Amino acid sequence: MVTPSENAPAKFYATTPIYYVNAKPHLGHAYTTIVSDALARWHRLIGDDVHFLTGTDEHGLKIQQAADAAGLAPQAFADSIAPLFAEAWGKLNISHDDFIRTTEQRHRVGVQKLLQACYDNGDIELDTYSGLYCVACEAYLTEDDLVEGHCPIHKKPVEYVEEENYFFRLSRYGDRLLQWYRDHPNSIVPDYRMNEVTGFIKQGLLDFSISRNSFSWGIELPWDSKHIAYVWFDALANYITAIGYGTDNEMFNSHWPVDYHLIGKDIIRFHCVYWPAMLMSAGLEPPKGWAVGGWLLVGGEKMSKTTGNVVNPLDLIDDIGLDGFRYYVLAETPYGADGDFTYEGLIARYNSDLANNLGNLLSRVATVVGKKCGGMSPAPRSDSPLALPAAEAVRETMARWADVQPSRALEATWQLIRATNAYLENNEPWKAEPGPALEAVMGDALEALRIVCILASPAIPETAQTIWERIGMPGQITAQRLPSAVTWGGYPGGISIDKGEPLFPRRKLTEN
Numbered sequence: 001m002v003t004p005s006e007n008a009p010a011k012f013y014a015t016t017p018i019y020y021v022n023a024k025p026h027l028g029h030a031y032t033t034i035v036s037d038a039l040a041r042w043h044r045l046i047g048d049d050v051h052f053l054t055g056t057d058e059h060g061l062k063i064q065q066a067a068d069a070a071g072l073a074p075q076a077f078a079d080s081i082a083p084l085f086a087e088a089w090g091k092l093n094i095s096h097d098d099f100i101r102t103t104e105q106r107h108r109v110g111v112q113k114l115l116q117a118c119y120d121n122g123d124i125e126l127d128t129y130s131g132l133y134c135v136a137c138e139a140y141l142t143e144d145d146l147v148e149g150h151c152p153i154h155k156k157p158v159e160y161v162e163e164e165n166y167f168f169r170l171s172r173y174g175d176r177l178l179q180w181y182r183d184h185p186n187s188i189v190p191d192y193r194m195n196e197v198t199g200f201i202k203q204g205l206l207d208f209s210i211s212r213n214s215f216s217w218g219i220e221l222p223w224d225s226k227h228i229a230y231v232w233f234d235a236l237a238n239y240i241t242a243i244g245y246g247t248d249n250e251m252f253n254s255h256w257p258v259d260y261h262l263i264g265k266d267i268i269r270f271h272c273v274y275w276p277a278m279l280m281s282a283g284l285e286p287p288k289g290w291a292v293g294g295w296l297l298v299g300g301e302k303m304s305k306t307t308g309n310v311v312n313p314l315d316l317i318d319d320i321g322l323d324g325f326r327y328y329v330l331a332e333t334p335y336g337a338d339g340d341f342t343y344e345g346l347i348a349r350y351n352s353d354l355a356n357n358l359g360n361l362l363s364r365v366a367t368v369v370g371k372k373c374g375g376m377s378p379a380p381r382s383d384s385p386l387a388l389p390a391a392e393a394v395r396e397t398m399a400r401w402a403d404v405q406p407s408r409a410l411e412a413t414w415q416l417i418r419a420t421n422a423y424l425e426n427n428e429p430w431k432a433e434p435g436p437a438l439e440a441v442m443g444d445a446l447e448a449l450r451i452v453c454i455l456a457s458p459a460i461p462e463t464a465q466t467i468w469e470r471i472g473m474p475g476q477i478t479a480q481r482l483p484s485a486v487t488w489g490g491y492p493g494g495i496s497i498d499k500g501e502p503l504f505p506r507r508k509l510t511e512n
């Protein structure tokens, strides 16, 4: 028998939603993906064994219709869009370990196994559904959900549908779900979303249809090939099929249950009500956690292909730089709340936090060390006045990442940057004579900068590495491990400093 060693790293499995391939990647998709990526990077830094999954959602009526409109077969259509997501995530430096497409064979096998498990457990039965359906949501709506007769999210008319379908007996799971949430009160972050979920369950759950027989773009039910699986049943299963459910038991057992599903608030019911019930039915454990994000709005509206207010993240990178964009997305809005994307906001955040704070700190340190220490770095003092602010920044940054609050984590990290800039302003090393006093100040500032680099690296991986190298640190930041790597005193001193070009030149607002 293999017994895990006491020091075996904790596993950390995190997922993004899988994105519909009816639209090209936009800022809204990038938002959830960057937050997930930064969280995954943070967990690698604290030594967890991370598995980070993203992918694309390729079945269902919405995709079938988009393919029809493009004059392509659905598979060919999906094949033309899915790579755009993979490419965009490459450009955004997303560190996913796997990318699943729901048209892959491993997914088909796993979905059929899940369907069969729920069916064998008596939770799937044939029935007739009649009611309203929004194709853009791929969801049934009630009259009460509508706003002026339209879907409240997509502002489009809904369809009346009547079909004989297989139903999942969600109504049987209300009590079990409520009990589960009572036993796991911290599983949904931010915590205010928990009430929304339990409140919805308490209203009484309706069974939901899990099959379609009016079109064929999907995965056949194993016991009735006239029906295909409802796209949400199919899509949710990606979180287990990608880690081997139905194809690689050992891998599945080593990753499941997931630590965090990162999702947008619009898909909370699917993830926090339907999905755990489906898992319970199949005899699997519910997720350990959900991190529910708000929307990044443009002009007060959710960005979507359907409403036509799409911002392409890749255009923004060309303008502000990759890490400038990643930083903005992570720092601007507390995770969970809605944010309003504006170009002015992007430039303002970049100029204040990156150009004026971080960029300025690096250039001051490198300039003074270059001019007054012969380009060789001094070592920090163990009793430095910056040691306490550094320890506080470390503690707070760690706590905020643990809560999935990247904006607060970065705020805590930036406190150390501010404290270090203030320390330099008080000591004015640029005016001081070379000598031990000046060297002490510069050694302290370099050590603070080293710690900042590590703490900020999940958000701005490329630039953090560049700063790391400029201050003479060897190797990759990604090889650093917390907490030991951020304990005060790790900067060795006596290494040559490279001033380099400004990392974050100030930007002016441009017309476009």
Ligand code: MSP
Pocket (backbone or CB within 6 Å): 016, 017, 018, 019, 020, 027, 028, 029, 031, 032, 057, 235, 236, 237, 238, 263, 264, 265, 266, 267, 294, 295, 296, 297, 302, 303, 304
């Ligand atoms: N395919 C489903 C998810 C299935 S997961 C098993 C889907 N896809 S989506 O492409 O429409 O949206 C995916 C995610 O992107 C959702 O969490 C949604 O909230 C998020 N966003 C899409 N537009 C967004 C913004 N404008 N702002 C923030 N997130 C948004 O739903």
